[in-house]
Amino acid sequence: MVDIIGKRYWFFGLSILVILAGVVGYFVHGGFNLDIQFEGGSIISLQMEDGNFDTAKAEEEVSKAINKKVTAQKSETAASEGKEKIHMLVLNVAEKKQSLSSEELSKVVDTVNKNFTIKKDTQPEIRNVSPFIGEELLRSALWSVFIVSILIILYIWFRFRTMSGGPSAGVFGVVGLIHDALVMISVYAIFNIPVNESFIAAILTILGYSMNDTIVIYDRIRENSRLSRKTPIAELANASIIQTLRRTINTTVTVLISVITVYAFAAYYNIESVKVFTLPLIVGMVSGCYSSIFIATPLWVMWKQREAKKPTVSKA
């Protein structure tokens, strides 16, 4: 039988490596890349008649009109119907924490209209967020992560209270969850992906979902410990992990199949909001499966072993 508990330090090491890379990424990029949803700012996308427009000119004209720094980009998207491509001019108020007033928004659209051909019967796409509201949103997002963690600890503690060491099982289950959140955050820091509310939603989803695998393993340990009380905890846990390995992996695989499908479609059709939502889910799912097997359970075993060594405990 494969000895997962015995090789635990290798697995801990791998996780620490990923998280350290995240820390390095954080400092290299000078912090997280906060989306305008959290930081405030403006992005205006206009659907153009064709791909023949000069972004440099657009930058210049729009900056003049609103007296703020603007960057312009071209983007091409495949349409789901027909072979025509959708050409977009994406204008970004270059300095973050600057949002536009309704008046300024109108000016931007007017200016582009004057200088280029906006496709007929299309609406501009606008995302405009004031820095103030962004901060508020960020705060409530962080709160929700905190509250979910507490609720899950309480739930696991309640459900596993009959298992010897149930409360500690709850705590280490959540250590696994924190690990998953850290890995997701690290991946974002490493690749400098913009953090927005979808990312927080993804983290919360993973916090809830990733617990599933851990519970399957804990549940098996609970059952096995009833069957054979004399087996050492490390052996018991290891056997439980192996016995449930297939379902731990398969449950994750089915979810990954769905989420990766969505991501692939969103990537092909360039649907940004879905991409930024599903990517962290994919990372979190993989990490959640990994942490259930290689982090949460081995850590809990170590804790139980330490407890057993304490002289005050009369019988192990």
Add this chain to the structure above:
Amino acid sequence: MKGKDLVKFFAVVAVIAIMTYLAFAPNGTEIPGIGTIPSAYDIRQAADLKGGIDALLAPKDKDGKAYEPTNDELNQAKSIIEHRLDAKGVLDRVVAVDYSKKRLTVQIPLKKGTTIEDPGSTIEDLGKMALLTFREIDETKAAAGELVAVSGDPILEGKNVKKAHYQQDPQDGSHDVAIELDDEGTKKFAEATSRLINKRIGIFMDDMLLSAPNVRVAITDGKCVIEGQDTVEEAVRLAQDIQAGAMPFKLDAESTSSISPILGSNALSVGITSGIVAFILVCLFMLLFYRLPGTLACIALLGHTVMQLLAISWLNITMSLPGIAGIILSIGMGVDANVIIFERVKEEIASGKTLRSAIDVGFKRAFTAVLDGNSTTLISAAVLLYFGTGPIKSFAYTLIVGVILSFLTAVTASRIMLQSVAGLNIAKHKWLYGVKGVKEQNG
């Protein structure tokens, strides 16, 4: 297969078939005596799927500084925005007040083909300070059935109104609005009402006529009553609007997002396609790994997915792009319970149990793990529902519905189908359950 099992099995399949039909009936299904059951086509779509403008409006005073409105003032502001949207013919909109954060959210849908070329100015128009005026009605045009004001200065402006409130006439019980004017207003109104006896005075918000009462007597004390509104609601609304004429703030957009209907419908069809592909792939996986029970799991998954669509439609939950992602995620999570249970059943078969008892024990023993796993996901989704905004709320809703339904279908539909099929002679081959050898599983 015994007769009883056969009935059970086909009952489950029939229920799922009916649900599938209901979910995909293009115009909903009418059931006599009950009403119409809405289908997936009736699901309300958020701005990111059908296009539209979403704005979060915050009250600001004249100089653009933050203004702390009372709840009444927020309600007045809401009423004004609704009037303005009525005037534009935008009826399918949502205007909501967040009392704790002192803000208003406005959602304006855009249908394909209609154009609001400039969302910036649209929002700006909505948030302007309301201009309430009392004006003389042009009687020559009124004779032709058109109620418009004569040009020139208004008789009164919103700032002249000290108070406006609803009251019921103690004698005839009619629904009235009582208005109190300030000193300047009293003077102006006295002059106008003595001049316009038996003529009408129009009360306008911006350019829209709210009410055009007849002047019966000259009003010199600055207190008047507009009589004879049809309902309490109408009178309360009118009072609110007149009171709002004195609203001392405007509404500035703190966040605006606008999505074009073309890109929205593009995203919708991409979402639907990816959902179908994901469904097929998950089913293939289940078939390959779990064979006979896998097939049943796919039927159950279909049941779960269509029930989710029906529930979303029936509960009138607004669907957004993250919401679609939530449905597809639920497809993946929906078979989780089955995977856990089937693995357990396999183990029980391998340990030498008969097929029937393996299935019974498998479902029973896997139950706690399935329940706990779903509960934690539910906790997360509930918190997300509480804290999330717009599109994310829609994701949280679909996830909650999905988790509950997947749990229910796994412990009912899958179980009934598997138990009844297990009675079948052909179904007794262990290969069908993906059990390789009896011994190697006994670790």
